[in-house]
Amino acid sequence: MKRIMLGTVIGVSVFASSAWATNNPALNTLPGFIQGEIAQTAYDGITDDLLTAGLGASGLAGPAPVFNDVLAPTPAELRRLAIYNxxxxxxxxxxxxxxxxxxxPGVGAAGEGLISGEEYLAYMTVPGSDVPVIVMAQVPDSFDPANACMVTAPSxxxxxxxxxxxxxxxxxxxxGCAVVYTDKGTGTGSHNLETDSAQRRNGTLTDADEPVQFRADLSDTARxxxxALWPDRFAFKHAHSKVNPEADWGQHVLQSIEFGFYVLNExxxxxxxxxxxxxxxxxxxxxxxxxSVSNGGGSSVRAAEQDHRGLIDGVAVSEPNVNPRVDTSFTIRQGDGPVITEHSRSLLDYTTALAVYQGCANLAPAIRDTAPLNAVFNSPVVDENICNSLANKGLVTGATLDERATDALRILNENFGIQPEQNLLAPVHFGLAVAQSISMTYANAYGRAGVEDRVCGLSMAATDASGAVTPLAPAAEAALFSASNGIPPTAGVNLVYDGALGQPTHLAASASPxxxxxxYGLDALLCLRSLAQGSDAVTGGALSGDAAALADAIAMGISEVRASxxxxGxxxxxxxxxxDAILPINHTSRPYFGLNQRVEGQKSNLRYYEILNAHHLDVLNGFPGFADRYVPLHHYYFQALDLVWAKLTDRQPLPPSQVVRTVPRGAITTPLTEANLPAISADPAATxxxxFVDNQLRIPE
Incomplete structure (x- = not known):
């Protein structure tokens, strides 16, 4: 591996201005936010490559690559498995x-789709923070300086x-474009508080005093x-960095673009x-x-909002996690359905509601037996206990289990604006702890809490078959860079309810005091819900003491991530x-489009395409029960990129905003064809x- 030595030290800001911020933009200068050295690696496109790590299209669809030594994987092995996963x-x-x-990779490309080129990896920081953020630029050998292009890829x-x-x-x-990536201050940065082990930038582990992706802000004595009180716990960068990284996601993307221009000009x-x-x-x-998609898509949207230097020409995102500024001057209506006035709820608001109510809603007769994998991922006994606990606290009504579960589902659909179309998908997401993990991570991040605060009595650790805390297996920890998604439960690290009845226990197996x-440790989930709404989730009364202060800090953190x-233009x-059962559209894409129409009016060049029979996690479509109902949103995301590219390079007009009526294939054994995936229309039917008419966003049924 060739390394470009920059003569700087991680954690000590260089403050050398980039070319775009100086009075002499003619000379290429290292951006001041880059910390330390840049690692540069060339990939030949034969034995290894930029896109598939040498696996090719068939390798990505095959079994996972393995390490020669599971306790000491090499950086190349970690990179290969990370790309695969x-x-x-x-x-x-x-x-x-x-x-x-x-x-x-092989579609529209030769052979297995391996792409040769160079990869540049570095640490960066944003003003006001010394928490390392990773930035990367990939420059394919097909890049043409005479027709230069760049695409952002925040995670x-x-x-x-x-x-x-x-x-x-x-x-x-x-x-043939340069692609610039950033982990946007989240990423797989884990810190084993028991051993002080953390991940280097290349994924290998160290307990030495050297640059790492993340270590909790604790002295050795405090750690x-x-x-001693809470053994074998982990801290993760997104949850425990104390900086609310989401507030800087737009800046992370803009800096990644700057880094890309620096690399290209070098x-x-x-x-x-x-x-x-x-x-x-x-x-x-x-x-x-x-x-990018999801959080990465939201990051690129924020970057475009904050771009006052003309770095970005266009935006193409899928299912973006945007928290639009609340604007009650417009409403949303789908077909002849109810008029939605309480749109634009924050991520933490609707996610904590899902964490509290969805377990009970899993048993609603309308979805209990039809929701795919519901019985596989959720225990009817636990779900019934959740319903009983909610009823005893006066949070759902009904004399029977069916009535209570139905009321829980009603609360989510009517009170929180959750689309009925997501009801069949929500149970498997609950079983995968999606809402629970997001609630815990974002409550910590928005409130700038440290791992030592154990918000709502929750921590992170490996657990055994009984749910008790146990050390993470060394082989699992060695692979965290490649296997973790950065938000436990992940790669063997689980959410632990320290306040569970009896002893600290895996949250999913916890009994509430x-x-x-x-x-499912409902007491802990209700605590998170209380912090999100700023009042006691059970009684509705005011919070006091540390809880009130943390709720205020969380509210401030949420205000920092609101999109304008x-x-x-x-x-x-x-x-x-x-x-979409993770980022409900009545609080993300739909109200953002409405807000944009209010803010930009006739100057707006935003188009919104709502895809029927599509959801957030295409990977689930490989399972029975999903394959017969849903189509890949990923296909339409690539269409979005193609449309924006055509607009920017050939001045082709963007098609009007529209609903795209896809056709599910009916069975996992029936391959998708073009008949299932109609293209976004240049001239869609009026229906x-x-x-956006008379301050209402009108969505066809």
Whole structure:
């Protein structure tokens, strides 16, 4: 591996201005936010590559690669497994679901889709924080300086630096564009508080005093005292960095673009006799598309809002996690359904509601036996206990279990604006602890709480078959960089309810002190709900003391991540599945589009495409019960990128906002065809058009 030594030390800011911020933008200079050295690696596209780590399209669809030494994997092995896992976490690779036909490394490319080029990896920081953020630029050998292009790829979810490799990474690399990635201050950065072991940038572990992705802000004495009380616990960067990284996601993306231009000009700029380099690749002659999915998509949207230097030309995102500024001057209505006035709830608001009520709602007769994998991932006994606990606290009504579960489902649909289309998907998400993990992580992050605060009595650790805390197996810890999604439960690290009846226990197996029942630690989930709504979730009364202070801090943190809706007229496309069960569309894409219409009016170039029979996690489509009902949103995300590219390079108009009426394939054994996936129409029927009229966002049924 070749390394470019920059003569700086991690954690000590260089403060060297980048070319774009100086009065002499002609010379290429290292951005001041880069910390330490840049690792540069060339990939030949034969034995290893940028997109698939040498696995190729068939390798990504096959068994996971293994380490030669499970206790000491090499950086190359960790990278390969990280790319494999991150690709498959977002893309359905099961035959018939579109992989290899509509998308995948080999589609529109030669052979297995291996892409040669160079990869540049570095740490960076943002003003006001010394928490390391990882940034990466990939430059394919097909990059043409005369037709320069760049695509952003901030990670989805809380994933690490390769978290968008299969989404905007694949599209950009196959287009011949430079792709710039960032873990946006989340990532797989884990800190074993018992051993002080943490991950280097390349994923290997160390307990030495050297640069790492993340270590909790604790002295050795404080860490020892904490471990004496709470042994074998972990801290994770997103939850425990004390900086609310989401507030800086837009800045992370903008800095990644700056880093990309620096790298491109180091390679393709004009060298001068004095050793300096003239900039030849700049925003004015480079097509830059801000992109990615989920949290990464939201990050690129925020970057476009904050772009006052003309770095970004267009936006193409899928299912973006945006928390739009609340604007009650407009409403949302789907078909002849109810008028939605309470849209734009925050992520923590609706997610804590799902964490509290969905376990009971799993048993509602309307979905109990039809929701895919409900019985596989959820215990009817635990769900019944949740219903009983909620009823005893006066949070659901009904004399029978069916009535209580139905009321829980009603609360989610009517009180919290959760689309009925997501009801069949929500049970498996609850079983996978999606809402529970998001609630815990984001409550900590928004409130800038440390691992030592154990918000709502929750911590992170490995657990045994009985749910008791146990040390994480060394082989599992060695693989965390490659296997973790950055937000426990993940890769063997679980959510632990320290206040569970009896002893600290895996949250899913916890009995609440208030009920003495195995009810998924409902007391802890209600605590998180109280912090989100700023009042006691059971009584409605005011919070006091530390809880009130933390709730106020969380409210402030949420206000810092609210999106403005102002894209400054940039061509932009959102694609979102109507059945999204993680980021409900009445609080994300729909109200953002409405807010944008209010803010930009006739100057808006945002288009919104709502895809029927599509949801948030395409990977589930490889399972029976999902394959027959849902189509890959990923396919329409690539269409969004194609449309924005055509707008920017050929001045082709963006199609009007519309509902796209897909056709499920009916069985996992029936391959998807073009008949299942109608294209976004350049001239949609009037009955399919999404309109903003008289301060109402009108969505066709």
């Amino acid at each position: 991150n690709y498959r976490a977002l893309v359905d690779t099961v035959p018939g679901g579109g992989y290899g036909t509509f998308f995948g 989805s979810g809380s994933r690490g630096i390769y978290g968008a490799i299969g989404t905007s990474g694949e599209w950009g690399l196959k287009k 020892g005292d904490f471990s 390679r393709f700029g004009r060298p001068l006799p004095n050793g300096e380099t003239l900039i030849t690749i700049k925003p004015e002659n480079t097509v830059v598309i801000a992109s 208030s009920s003495s029942q195995l009810d 809706g102002d894209l400054h 940039k061509p932009a496309v959102f694609v979102t599945g109507r059945a 399919d058009r999404i309109r």
